[in-house]
Amino acid sequence: MNLSYTDSASRTSEFSPPEMSADSMEIDDSLYSRQRYVLGDSAMQQMAQSSVFLSGMGGLGVEIAKNIVLAGVKVLTLHDTKLCETWDLGSNFFLRQDDVLTQRNRALAVHPRVAELNPYVHVDTSSSSLDLSTDLCFLKRYQCVILTEARLSLQKKINDFCHFHQPPIRFIGCDAYGICVRVFCDFGDQFEVSDPTGEEAKEMFIQNITQGNPGVVTCMDSRTHGLQTGQSVLFREVNGMVTLNGTARQVTVLSPYSFAVGDTSCLQPYAHGGYFLLVKTPRTYSFETMEQQLSEPQVLTPDFSKPEAPLQIHAAMLALDAFQEQHNRLPNIGCCQDAEVLVKLTEENLKRIKIRVCVCVCRGDRYDGLRACIGETMCLELHKLRVFMVGCGAIGCEMLKNFALLGVGLAKSSGEVCVTDPDLIEKSNLNRQFLFRSQHIQKPKSSTAAVATLEINPEMQVDAHLNKVCPATEGVYNDLFYSRLHLVVTALDNVEARRYVDSRSVSNQKALLDSGTMGTKGHTEIIVPNLTESYNSHRDPPEEEIPFCTLKSFPAVIEHTIQWARDKFESAFAHKPTIYNMFWQTHSSAEAVLQRMQQRETLEGAFQVVKLLSRRPSQWEHCIILARLKFDKYFKRKVTLPPPPHTHTHTDSLFWQSPKRPPSPIEFDLKDSLQLEGTIDTLLTPDCVWTTERLRMSPRMFEKDDDLNGHMDFVASASSLRARMYSIEVADRLKTKRIAGKIIPAIATATAAVAGLVSLELVKVVGGYGFESFNNCFFNLAIPVMVLTEAAPVKRTQIREDISFSIWDRWTVWGHQHFSLSDFINAVLVNYGIEPTMVVHGVKMLYVPVMPGHNKRLKLT
Secondary structure, X not given: OOEEEEEOOOOEOOOOOOOOOOOOOOOOHHHHHHHHHHHOHHHHHHHHOOEEEEEOOOHHHHHHHHHHHHHOOOEEEEEOOOEOOHHHHHOOOOOOHHHHHOOOEHHHHHHHHHHOOOOOOEEEEEOOOOOOOOOHHHHHHOOEEEEEOOOHHHHHHHHHHHHHOOOOOEEEEEEEEOOEEEEEEEOOOOEEEOOOOOOOOOOEEEEEEOOXXXXXXXXXXXXXXXXXXXXXXXXXXXXXXXXXXXXXXEOEEEEOOEEEOOOOOOOOOOOEOOEEEEEOOOEEEOOOOHHHHHHOOOEOOOOOOOOOHHHHHHHHHHHHHHHHHHHOOOOOOOOHHHHHHHHHHHHHHOOOOOOOOOOOOOOOOXXXXXXXXXXXXXXHHHHOOEEEEEOOOHHHHHHHHHHHHHOOOEHHHOOEEEEEOOOEOOHHHHHOOOOXXXXXXXXXXXXXXXXXXXXXXXXXXXXXXXXXXXXXXXXXXXXHHHHOOOEEEEOXXXXXXXXXXXXXXXXXXXXXXXXXXXXXXXXXXXXXXXXEOOHHHOOOOOOOOOOHHHHHHOOOOHHHHHHHHHHHHHHHHHHHHHHHHHHHHOOOOHHHHHHHHHOOOOOOOHHHHHHHHHOOOOOHHHHHHHHHHHHHHHHHHOOXXXXXXXXXXXXXXXXXXXXXXXXXXXOOOOOOHHHHHHHHHHHHOOOOOEOOOOOOEOOOOOOOOOOOOOHHHHHHHHHHHHHHHOOOOOOOHHHHHHHHOOOOOEOHHHHHHHHHHHHHHHHHHHOOOOHHHOEEEEEEOOOOEEXXXXXXXXXXXXXXOOEEEOOOOOOOOOOOOOOOHHHHHHHHHHHHOOOOOOEEEOOEEEEOOOOOOHHHHHHOO
């Protein structure tokens, strides 16, 4: 689909990117680790060799520039011929008041702030004229051209040049007018996509394969395969019907648990075992030019309750283009004459379209653009807003930027944004948390982000905390704290924290705006008092844990061996040293312990301590011996020896059948590089676990992002060796790191998208909009799909015909100093017409008539 609409330090060049080496650069995993899991190394390498031309440094252009530089292209040229205006401060977060006062070119003004986002990207600028008379040959040096704030006639000319150039130059044209946005993409006639879905191919175990035409494959344990008709799967380790192994077959989906794979009638009967995985089949897409798409647009429909909206916006956008061509300007805000002309132009494109004109008075400040979208009254309400944002990572940085541009929480209006996050900045954060720079590493996220936010909008009041929001900090974030707020925004990365913040928001009747991302996917959820259900009203399926017996004796997939290696690390370098230290916290000296043991006293933990002390290495040779013994223990001696191959269980099925794999002990061989590396990693990881202090050990907490500490080396080697034992395909270090570290894949574009969607809902909350106006959103940028849905309505429980309640309702009874339990019961009866049958507080029974002595409590205050 070509069109989509939705509501919602270098040199200056004359169009000439610098010459750089074409050699593929090594990917800096400490910076790009989260993004690598989304895009893959091939795409990362291609981006690192790509040059991009971006024209128009308004609010939309600078947002694009930020995300492109964070992603890590080779060269980005920022082009603009306009000078900075006060208006720009409302949408361009890299412009400052001084840039407006000195009338700087917009590209030159934002250049240093864009360039410092990523030292691997060369950012240059151009202010040369770009119009219908410009020779476009300079574009041949770029792989992608992006136009913003460009007239439609110029977009069509440049698009034609890019489309028919060989090889085609990728072209993107995009515009933002108020709350309406359009994006057009043309990547040429033959654009191959190697991974059409972006989903990781998972191994699925097979229960049965029938002999027939077609043959039917059934998944084990009623697992859903998630396939679509037309896709292909690759078979491995199938017993009996061995001809299938190593072959790819196209599937026809029969049910969520079964699919057909063509004729299997001539194959040997299926015996047992085997698994399949999805084959990534490249797809080639053919893009039309802008000229073709403008007349017959293919548009995305994000909100299926308003299927006509995209085409209506398309017609209005074309009217804006026509107005600009005719009058050499855009319509004036609040001008009825211009509005009438625009409506007539729109009606020529699409009949019966209605455009509502927002009456707006321009004040010549940074909020004029916003004022034109939502009106003066709403702007003033945003200025007065008091927001509590929990979390200041990737989404938090984007939200603070949006708050600054919207004018949320201005000091002069008694507004405030309070943000809290206990975390420190790591290098891996810099790839998507754009408020942070390399000099900020190991500084607090919240206070650093607060300073950066005030640089965007000095009028804001930002209060930065370093607290975790949890029951332990309810003394700080108490009911009085919440009573001063207007709403709560979560920018968190875990469900437990979300549930707690949601419970506090509901109990204090505050709106909550939640969002999250995973790779190219994102979601937003809007929770409004008395209108919607809360976050805790629904439960995600619990995360599936790997059974202990599977980890210990029957690993079947690489995830099992990685988790086993992770557990071994925790046991050897964290758990045992911690137990050792706790033992000596309760015992004064080794002599005292020895004396008590001679007296045959039982000392908890003594055996483990003696064992650790007896094996403590005192010189380098001892370390080598220890590592060698560990190798034999893990990969030779402690192996569940398989029964004979054809042994049956009590149910008369084979013991060693899928997903169980019989192990093969490994004999140590110095010539085997994997064994040698594994032994060395076992040897080096516990370095400095023993301290110079006599009776202390220094536990090692697993840290995945430090490649010098040896932690990932140990896990990767141990996992690979165990995988070899059980004939499981070994994972590379990158995949092992993601699984062992439970890393959530992330890219800046998905984060920016959810923050923008949340900001739109924030405006609706502040405006007191009705239930139908609020939208939750789910999107996947890889496909692409965006779906807007109404929030789930709050559920009410009926007590009787005239009384009901929901999670948002509060019944308040006002007492006095001598207010008794009897007075309380009578007050409920008088105020609500309900006679309480019992009174409880939490799990405590205050008054239950059938309980002995409870009637005496009625007189108590």
